[in-house]
Amino acid sequence: MxxxxxxxxxxxxxxxxxxxxxxxxxxxxxxxxxxxxxxxxxxxxDGLSLGIGEGGVGVGPKRTGGSGDNRIKKRISRNAxxxxxxxxxxxxxxxxxxxxxxxxxxxxxxxxxxxxxxxxxxxxxxxxxxxxxxxxxxxxxxxxxxxxxxxxxxxxxxxxxxxxxxxxxxxxxxxxxxxxxxxxxxxxxxxxxxxxxxxxxxxxxxxWRNHDSPYDRWLSGDPTALDPKADAGRELFFGAAGCGGCHNGPLLTDQSFHALALPSFGPGRTRRFDPYARDVGRMAESDRLEDAYRFRTPALRNVALTAPYGHNGAYPTLEGIIRHHLDPLAARETWQPDTARLPEVPWLEHVDFVIRNDTREEERQRRAVDIIPVSLTDLEVQQIVAFLESLTGESALSRPLGRPEKVPSGLWVD
CATH class of the missing domain: 1.10.760.10 (Cytochrome c-like domain)
Incomplete structure (x- = not known):
């Protein structure tokens, strides 16, 4: 780019x-x-699986649900x-x-x-x-x-x-x-x-424009831009691992929608007539049954800076989300709730994982998977991680304008 x-x-x-x-x-x-x-x-x-919006206090993983009458009534239903x-x-x-x-x-x-x-x-x-x-x-x-x-x-x-x-x-x-x-x-x-x-x-x-990563240098013709581990990961990513089937083009996304059977939790993005905490993904927009549980393919540049991963932030590490892609149903069965980055909000604990008790909904989500399992060694997984880390721009943490110290309204700046 x-x-x-x-x-x-x-x-x-x-x-x-x-x-x-x-x-x-x-x-x-x-x-x-x-x-x-x-x-x-x-x-x-924000570094959270599901964000804490209006009524919360603080920034990032330290953000809390607030207190008193102003405390949050619901977590944000999807990852920022x-x-x-x-x-x-x-x-x-x-x-x-x-x-x-x-x-x-x-x-x-x-x-x-x-x-x-x-x-x-x-x-x-x-x-x-x-x-x-x-x-x-x-x-x-x-x-x-x-x-x-x-x-x-x-x-x-x-x-x-x-x-x-x-x-x-x-x-x-x-x-x-x-x-x-x-x-x-x-x-x-x-x-x-x-x-x-x-x-x-x-x-x-x-x-947030950024395209000066080692991978960009490699694309520009520098064969030494990627270290051997990242280069091996690149070959796997666009080859045997099949990642490039969806993560392609200059932004590493096909901008289409796919079902990954990510572990379900949180309040869900319920439609007006949904009786419980589920998220049907693209179907909520298209009203087509075939779009159920499908979500947009994310772009991957600087992905190492934007954990956790998935539409609901189910995985806090690149390795975790990669392993889920390799065998979605097996990963879904072994996923544990404490994997999610959810700041403690005691008054919402009864709904945070309630969807996992709905066996019929869980089965519907398991049936909607667009990924064919792939077998990779631990070393190959680490090579793909190294490639994804090579997508981080050298100037990614040095933005042209940055965060202002104050704003015209006089309100405090997070």
């Missing part, structure tokens, strides 16, 4: 996005930011996805279940949870994606009756975005920056949620 493979970025807009990314003003109760769950200290993720290289021109679908993609289904260029109510003027998929955590009850919006944003979302998803936009543009520093960074904005009153989404997208696109 080269910089030419990425969408162009307006750096003035990215500078606004950097501040907004860590500013809790975007959340209903002003207590969580995008950066809380996609933090620089954790490779753009990595942000690396989301500004690449090839990106065509986002979220674990692919519920955001390019489409003419609603005459606005996108197929999204907002359907025809997605606001106009968004720069692309990344800008659209940035808007949805703001309206998610357990991620950033909060619970109905707690704040005006959560209440508006309860009416209809697009009712909340004007409220968020007004919060931002009425802060003088933000208003001035938007006027300077956007040619069509002459005064702060013109700032809408679309400009906010575009600024966040610009920041994410430039901040």
């Amino acid at each position: 080269t910089d030419a493979d990425f969408l162009p970025v307006n750096m003035a807009q990215a500078g606004i996005g950097q501040l907004l990314f860590y500013d809790k003003i975007l959340s209903g109760n002003r207590n969580i930011s995008c950066g809380t769950c996609h933090h620089h200290d954790h490779g753009g993720s 996805p990595a942000l690396w290289n989301l500004g690449h021109k090839d990106i065509s679908v986002l979220f674990h279940d692919g519920r955001l993609s390019f489409s003419d289904a609603y005459d606005n260029g996108f197929n999204s949870p907002a359907e025809e109510w997605l606001p106009p003027g968004l720069s692309g998929l990344l800008a659209a994606q940035a808007l949805f955590p703001l309206t998610a009850q357990f991620e950033m919006a909060g619970n109905p009756k707690e704040n005006e944003i959560a209440g508006a979302v309860h009416d209809r998803i697009d009712a909340a975005w004007p409220i968020i936009a007004k919060r931002v543009r009425t802060i003088p520093a933000y208003g001035k920056m938007f006027v300077e960074a956007f040619d069509h904005i002459d005064e702060p009153e013109q700032v809408t949620i679309s400009e906010i989404g575009n600024a966040l997208a610009a920041f994410i696109a430039v901040e």
Whole structure:
């Protein structure tokens, strides 16, 4: 990959996005930011299997469920996805279940949870994606009756975005920056949620762009860029192990959906009529039975920085998720709940693993597997681990903008 493979970025807009990314003003109760769950200290993720959203305290593996009336009501149902290289021109679908993609289904260029109510003027998929955590009850919006944003979302998803936009543009520093960074904005009153989404997208696109790994040097013609162990892993990855069947192309993802029979736990991403804590994956978006339990193939650059792995973060190590791929059903049977990185939340313990007691649901998930088992030696597994580690960029931990020390709202920065 080269910089030419990425969408162009307006750096003035990215500078606004950097501040907004860590500013809790975007959340209903002003207590969580995008950066809380996609933090620089954790490779753009949070280091947890399932995140702790609105109401939690702290960052990363040390984050707690909060206390008193403000404590969390539910864990986030899926692992916080990595942000690396989301500004690449090839990106065509986002979220674990692919519920955001390019489409003419609603005459606005996108197929999204907002359907025809997605606001106009968004720069692309990344800008659209940035808007949805703001309206998610357990991620950033909060619970109905707690704040005006959560209440508006309860009416209809697009009712909340004007409220968020007004919060931002009425802060003088933000208003001035938007006027300077956007040619069509002459005064702060013109700032809408679309400009906010575009600024966040610009920041994410430039901040998490990275393609200077040893593997990139190898692709550029340096035969010594990979050490022998990683090079052996590369041959296995694209050869006998079969990993390259799904993890291919410049981003090492086919951007399609596959069922891996990962161990089930957590609250599930239940649909409106689901009676219990399950996650049917792509089927929740497509309503097609054949899509049940299938999830989007993740991109793998800098994957060593974004543990734990899987749509629910079932495995804390690269070796663990690799061994699961080699024999999903056997790995599922031997997986233990203490493998998951779940901060202790006593009032949710009764639901954390309840799905594992549903024998019929467990059997449905076991029947939906797209992987044929492969036998590898321990050495070969370690070689694949070494190859995945070679996908880490040399500058991955040195980002162009970084985490701001303060934000215009005056709220604390995680």
